[in-house]
Amino acid sequence: MSGNGRETTTHSHSSGGDRGRDGEHGSPFAPHTPDETAAMLDAIGVEAQEELFDIPEAVAFERSLGIEPRSEREIGREVRGMLGRNDELVEFLGRGHYDAYVPALVDHLADRSEFLSSYTQYQPEVTQGFLQALFEYQSMLVELTGLAVANCSMYDAATALGEAATLARRVRETSGHRVLVPELLHGGRRAVLENYIAGTDAAVETYRHDDGNADLAALESQLDDDAVLVYAENPTVRGTIEEELAEIGALAGEHDALFCLGSDPVALSILAEPASVGADVAVGEASSLGLGASGGMGLGLLATREEYLRQVPGRLVGAGTDAAGRRAYTLTLQTREQHIRRERATSNICTNQAWLALRAAIHAAWLGPEGLCALAERCVTRPRDLAERLNTIEGCAAPVHDRHHFREFLVRTDRPAADVAADLEARGFAIHAVDETLVQVCITEANAAHVDDLAAAFEVVA
Amino acid sequence: MIYDQARWTRGASEKRDGNGDESEGESEEGGEGHGKGSVYEPLLAEKRSREVGVASSLPDDLTRDSLELPALAEPELARHYTRLSQTNYGVETGPFPLGSCTMKYNPAFTEDLAALPDAAIHPERSAASTQGTLELRYRLQEYLARIGGMDSVTLQPPAGAAGEFTGILIARAYHEHRGERRAEVVVPESAHGTNFASAALAGYEVVELPAGEDGRVDLDALDAAVGAETAALMLTNPNTLGLFERDIEAIADVVHDAGGLLYYDGANLNALLGRARPGDMGFDVMHYNVHKTFATPHGGGGPGAGPVGVVDDLAPFLPTPQVRAVEQDRREPDGGADGSGTEGSAGSTRYERFAPAHSIGKVHGYAGNWPVLVKAYAYIARLGDAGLRDASAKAVLNANYLASRIDYEIPYGPFHHEFVASAGDRDAADVARRMLDHGVHPPTTKWPEAVPEALMTEPTEVESRATLDQLAAAFDRVAAEDDAVLDAAPERTSAARIDQTDAARNPRLSWHALDE
Numbered sequence: 001m002s003g004n005g006r007e008t009t010t011h012s013h014s015s016g017g018d019r020g021r022d023g024e025h026g027s028p029f030a031p032h033t034p035d036e037t038a039a040m041l042d043a044i045g046v047e048a049q050e051e052l053f054d055i056p057e058a059v060a061f062e063r064s065l066g067i068e069p070r071s072e073r074e075i076g077r078e079v080r081g082m083l084g085r086n087d088e089l090v091e092f093l094g095r096g097h098y099d100a101y102v103p104a105l106v107d108h109l110a111d112r113s114e115f116l117s118s119y120t121q122y123q124p125e126v127t128q129g130f131l132q133a134l135f136e137y138q139s140m141l142v143e144l145t146g147l148a149v150a151n152c153s154m155y156d157a158a159t160a161l162g163e164a165a166t167l168a169r170r171v172r173e174t175s176g177h178r179v180l181v182p183e184l185l186h187g188g189r190r191a192v193l194e195n196y197i198a199g200t201d202a203a204v205e206t207y208r209h210d211d212g213n214a215d216l217a218a219l220e221s222q223l224d225d226d227a228v229l230v231y232a233e234n235p236t237v238r239g240t241i242e243e244e245l246a247e248i249g250a251l252a253g254e255h256d257a258l259f260c261l262g263s264d265p266v267a268l269s270i271l272a273e274p275a276s277v278g279a280d281v282a283v284g285e286a287s288s289l290g291l292g293a294s295g296g297m298g299l300g301l302l303a304t305r306e307e308y309l310r311q312v313p314g315r316l317v318g319a320g321t322d323a324a325g326r327r328a329y330t331l332t333l334q335t336r337e338q339h340i341r342r343e344r345a346t347s348n349i350c351t352n353q354a355w356l357a358l359r360a361a362i363h364a365a366w367l368g369p370e371g372l373c374a375l376a377e378r379c380v381t382r383p384r385d386l387a388e389r390l391n392t393i394e395g396c397a398a399p400v401h402d403r404h405h406f407r408e409f410l411v412r413t414d415r416p417a418a419d420v421a422a423d424l425e426a427r428g429f430a431i432h433a434v435d436e437t438l439v440q441v442c443i444t445e446a447n448a449a450h451v452d453d454l455a456a457a458f459e460v461v462a
Numbered sequence: 463m464i465y466d467q468a469r470w471t472r473g474a475s476e477k478r479d480g481n482g483d484e485s486e487g488e489s490e491e492g493g494e495g496h497g498k499g500s501v502y503e504p505l506l507a508e509k510r511s512r513e514v515g516v517a518s519s520l521p522d523d524l525t526r527d528s529l530e531l532p533a534l535a536e537p538e539l540a541r542h543y544t545r546l547s548q549t550n551y552g553v554e555t556g557p558f559p560l561g562s563c564t565m566k567y568n569p570a571f572t573e574d575l576a577a578l579p580d581a582a583i584h585p586e587r588s589a590a591s592t593q594g595t596l597e598l599r600y601r602l603q604e605y606l607a608r609i610g611g612m613d614s615v616t617l618q619p620p621a622g623a624a625g626e627f628t629g630i631l632i633a634r635a636y637h638e639h640r641g642e643r644r645a646e647v648v649v650p651e652s653a654h655g656t657n658f659a660s661a662a663l664a665g666y667e668v669v670e671l672p673a674g675e676d677g678r679v680d681l682d683a684l685d686a687a688v689g690a691e692t693a694a695l696m697l698t699n700p701n702t703l704g705l706f707e708r709d710i711e712a713i714a715d716v717v718h719d720a721g722g723l724l725y726y727d728g729a730n731l732n733a734l735l736g737r738a739r740p741g742d743m744g745f746d747v748m749h750y751n752v753h754k755t756f757a758t759p760h761g762g763g764g765p766g767a768g769p770v771g772v773v774d775d776l777a778p779f780l781p782t783p784q785v786r787a788v789e790q791d792r793r794e795p796d797g798g799a800d801g802s803g804t805e806g807s808a809g810s811t812r813y814e815r816f817a818p819a820h821s822i823g824k825v826h827g828y829a830g831n832w833p834v835l836v837k838a839y840a841y842i843a844r845l846g847d848a849g850l851r852d853a854s855a856k857a858v859l860n861a862n863y864l865a866s867r868i869d870y871e872i873p874y875g876p877f878h879h880e881f882v883a884s885a886g887d888r889d890a891a892d893v894a895r896r897m898l899d900h901g902v903h904p905p906t907t908k909w910p911e912a913v914p915e916a917l918m919t920e921p922t923e924v925e926s927r928a929t930l931d932q933l934a935a936a937f938d939r940v941a942a943e944d945d946a947v948l949d950a951a952p953e954r955t956s957a958a959r960i961d962q963t964d965a966a967r968n969p970r971l972s973w974h975a976l977d978e
């Protein structure tokens with residue numbers, strides 16, 4: 001541990017009197033000097049730290065874990081080197097996880113340690129700041145969805161969908177066990193949904209699509225009074241915009257099933273409001289704001305009608321009044337939650353994604369209504385233009401679905417899709433191979449500058 | 463110490479309308495911001511908001527008509543959020559001894575590593591083009607497996623509760639694979655609420671296990687609770703009173719003899735780092751709470767991560783995908799050089815994703831909270847063996863020292879990284895609120911219920927003797943104060959006591975609801 005410019009000592013950690021600044025000499029994040037440790041042991045009335053442990057010998061671990069402590073600088077080098085083995089590709093990837101240009105202000109404000117290193121707001125008098133930020137986030141989602149109640153986060157879109165299904169089972173007056181989802185649903189979302197209802201007698205079934213939109217006739221023939229939830233997405237995982245959402249909502253309503261609509265805040269800023277097409281619940285990936293590509297980390301959006309308020313999963317921030325008569329914020333309706341209701345709670349969620357909600361809210365506020373709508377409109381025009389362009393390339397047909405698109409679209413390739421994707425990867429681009437003949441391309445402000453290069457590469461490999 | 467958290471107030475009507483003109487100006491109270499309707503900081507929407515008509519190239523029937531959102535300039539936003547941050551208490555503000563939450567200092571360098579451009583990748587990139595990410599995941603799986611004494615680890619669950627759900631789904635899949643359907647999960651009455659809720663979400667009936675007089679699992683009660691219907695017993699060790707379950711081997715035998723599995727809730731692992739491992743105690747499946755034990759930030763509620771470790775028998779049921787190393791590298795399998803600092807030694811190894819044979823499927827849309835995992839890796843690497851052992855030593859030392867300095871009854875011991883004091887005939891929440899005025903964050907209150915008016919206190923290793931003395935002084939000053947003072951508390955925080963009952967009775971959950 002030489003060369004890190006920090007004081008080290010030769011005390012061993014087990015002596016109970018060390019002040020190492022590197023892991024080798026004890027935790028660098030424990031401030032105790034040897035003298036302090038000794039005085040504290042003295043105050044307690046024991047000789048050594050080991051005496052404070054009540055671990056039976058039979059289960060004590062006395063070997064080494066084999067984890068070498070490293071200095072901050074060494075770990076920086078190691079992690080940079082390791083992650084440097086990720087190829088530098090321009091990603092045209094989406095299907096539910098989007099790269100976004102996140103303004104610098106978001107990082108700088110959200111990284112303030114008062115936000116980043118704070119806990120869930122169980123002491124509202126010293127956490128008004130975060131509570132207000134979450135209240136503002138909830139309010140923006142209320143505006144975007146048209147639904148009166150938005151919680152302050154689920155883990156991601158997939159778990160939000162799972163929670164919507166359990167919510168549907170709780171609020172539906174009659175029993176019912178069928179959850180109807182589109183055939184075009186991201187595999188991760190589908191798999192998570194299956195697990196969230198695994199504890200019930202509910203089952204997931206799919207309805208067909210017709211050229212990238214819900215096939216209404218198929219959906220209608222599948223609906224009966226045993227359906228508890230109908231789920232649709234706008235845009236769909238293939239980027240198509242659903243044209244008959246209100247009809248889907250009406251069909252669900254006729255059978256007393258809840259209608260759940262999946263979307264994201266950027267899309268919702270110009271597409272139809274969930275409430276206006278009859279949605280009872282809106283879910284989705286709110287990390288389309290405030291977070292760039294991040295290996296799949298998400299921010300689950302969940303909003304619903306006021307009548308289901310007491311069945312909402314997760315945390316809710318409400319406005320109240322303090323003893324000085326001023327408006328103040330607090331976590332509210334906590335009797336829904338696991339720490340009070342235990343096995344009868346509306347969800348098991350405790351730690352959520354609050355800090356990402358803060359980031360999304362700052363990003364939305366930074367864009368303002370014009371900025372957000374303009375960003376969303378570019379999500380409509382850019383894929384339109386790129387699809388048109390790729391369509392002129394021999395061996396490519398795009399868009400595959402004769403629909404409006406948001407951010408992304410399918411290309412049918414004459415060559416096997418996997419080969420096209422692999423050849424593009426060799427040229428520095430990542431796209432999705434969806435099946436044998438379909439690839440998918442997603443365009444956001446993070447990759448828009450590379451569109452010419454992508455088109456040129458398609459010319460070569462298609 | 464006496465504390466004044468930043469307090470500025472103004473009238474609610476002191477806001478601007480959509481055109482940016484000052485409206486009414488000062489509030490009725492002359493701008494001092496007292497009385498009903500005044501606020502500490504106006505909402506974004508109260509500062510300035512604007513409604514815009516949606517103009518899109520899409521057909522009208524596919525779009526909304528208009529959108530109304532806050533419309534502030536960047537400097538105004540910077541002030542807004544800076545101001546909000548000033549009314550928020552974090553680990554860097556002062557001591558934060560929330561029991562069971564393990565509020566450690568979050569090392570600054572881990573943030574920088576998680577923010578590296580090379581970490582910012584889409585989860586559906588090919589394995590070939592993301593070897594760095596897969597290697598880091600693999601190494602973290604290995605570290606966690608060693609720390610927990612487990613054979614395999616999934617990094618997918620996004621929080622502790624999600625880890626519990628994953629673990630119980632794994633238990634269920636394991637039993638079903640053996641042709642057994644078991645209906646019950648046994649949970650001690652003092653367990654965290656998520657244990658009950660996660661078991662219920664996985665479809666189990668929850669059997670509550672009463673504690674023995676010493677605050678630990680009572681073997682007779684356990685015998686009575688466990689049987690042919692038992693899928694698993696969920697336990698945390700040290701338990702929520704900070705006590706080590708000394709009979710853990712006997713407990714494991716009872717559960718295993720009945721054909722059940724033993725689940726370890728990793729919330730309290732900070733007490734045992736490098737000193738005892740759940741795998742060695744007989745646990746079959748566990749979650750790690752990286753936002754507690756491994757110092758990743760709590761972020762005002764999240765994101766965290768809740769990796770799950772299992773013994774070999776359960777590995778085929780882990781969520782998909784898992785990451786494995788394909789060409790065997792030159793590292794020694796156990797206890798030897800871990801190949802960490804040296805980039806060259808990893809060069810020959812490839813990493814790939816695979817689906818475990820009988821996988822339960824997925825518990826997160828992708829692969830979990832990846833940036834949080836990068837931070838956890840960096841933290842573990844920084845501490846290493848000796849640092850991890852020292853972290854638990856100092857965490858336990860701090861809890862014992864603090865307990866020895868305060869005038870409160872602590873009915874159960876010997877405790878480890880946390881203790882549960884009793885506020886006696888006072889309301890623990892009142893004591894906690896008054897502690898705020900003395901410049902510290904209070905403990906977790908009213909849980910576990912085994913201690914009346916519980917003050918569950920976990921200082922963690924990051925507090926110095928001086929801050930522990932400051933905490934002790936806060937405890938004791940409050941003990942010496944009159945009921946009337948407690949009733950009025952807190953008085954020096956940015957907001958005064960908040961009427962929770964009224965907030966719940968009359969829920970206003972968005973700025974749209976404020977006018978109603």
Ligand SMILES: Cc1ncc(COP(=O)(O)O)c(C=O)c1O
Binds near residue numbers: 624
């Ligand atoms: C004992 C215990 N178990 C489980 C949990 C749940 O973990 P998480 O909040 O990460 O979901 C907590 C955390 O609050 C806890 O204290």
